[in-house]
Amino acid sequence: GDKVKQSPSALSLQEGTNSALRCNFSIAATTVQWFLQNPRGSLMNLFYLVPGTKENGRLKSAFDSKESYSTLHIRDAQLEDSGTYFCAADNMGYKLTFGTGTSLLVDP
Amino acid sequence: AQTIHQWPVAEIKAVGSPLSLGCTIKGKSSPNLYWYWQATGGTLQQLFYSITVGQVESVVQLNLSASRPKDDQFILSTEKLLLSHSGFYLCAWGIQENTLYFGEGSRLIVV
Numbered sequence: 001g002d003k004v005k006q007s008p009s010a011l012s013l014q015e016g017t018n019s020a021l022r023c024n025f026s027i028a029a030t031t032v033q034w035f036l037q038n039p040r041g042s043l044m045n046l047f048y049l050v051p052g053t054k055e056n057g058r059l060k061s062a063f064d065s066k067e068s069y070s071t072l073h074i075r076d077a078q079l080e081d082s083g084t085y086f087c088a089a090d091n092m093g094y095k096l097t098f099g100t101g102t103s104l105l106v107d108p
Numbered sequence: 109a110q111t112i113h114q115w116p117v118a119e120i121k122a123v124g125s126p127l128s129l130g131c132t133i134k135g136k137s138s139p140n141l142y143w144y145w146q147a148t149g150g151t152l153q154q155l156f157y158s159i160t161v162g163q164v165e166s167v168v169q170l171n172l173s174a175s176r177p178k179d180d181q182f183i184l185s186t187e188k189l190l191l192s193h194s195g196f197y198l199c200a201w202g203i204q205e206n207t208l209y210f211g212e213g214s215r216l217i218v219v
Contacts, residue, residue, distance in 0.1 A: 033208065041196055043210040086152065094140060095167055096208065098152040
């Protein structure tokens, strides 16, 4: 099965609303990264996390290594937040396991 | 500032033909380099990584090979393409085990 499972798989939001994405690990992750893939395919790194939380503007992410999950909160969603969000877990040094992805569409 | 460039942007190739995809990183010495593959609508699968020139580690076997002929260059290749090689190939760099930075990707269609 999927070692890094993301939920929901797809999400539609109204502009200005809030949402939370989740990533569950069946592997012992030591660090987590969150990425946003735009429609052209390029990935932008949003967060690099050791256990704990980080905040950047309208985005906030948390990583709980003991409970094996990570979350990404989006506040006041904007049209440019649309895309596919991936979390990725690192548990073997140079090998990063990507999650199944969450496709987000923000509507005006 | 660091830049990462992938080439070609897109290719349509015949089954059984050879393939070479390239990736160049500028502005960072001795980066760790990575190749990922993504099927349409799917997740990213790590293929290879390299910590230093001349050394490449395989993560998953997909009848592909990779080489690092220079500190700033990472090449993905095969002598005979399969239909299953179609997809999106992404190169990334990082320092030690920190944040990964991705290139714009190369889209491959095998017919």
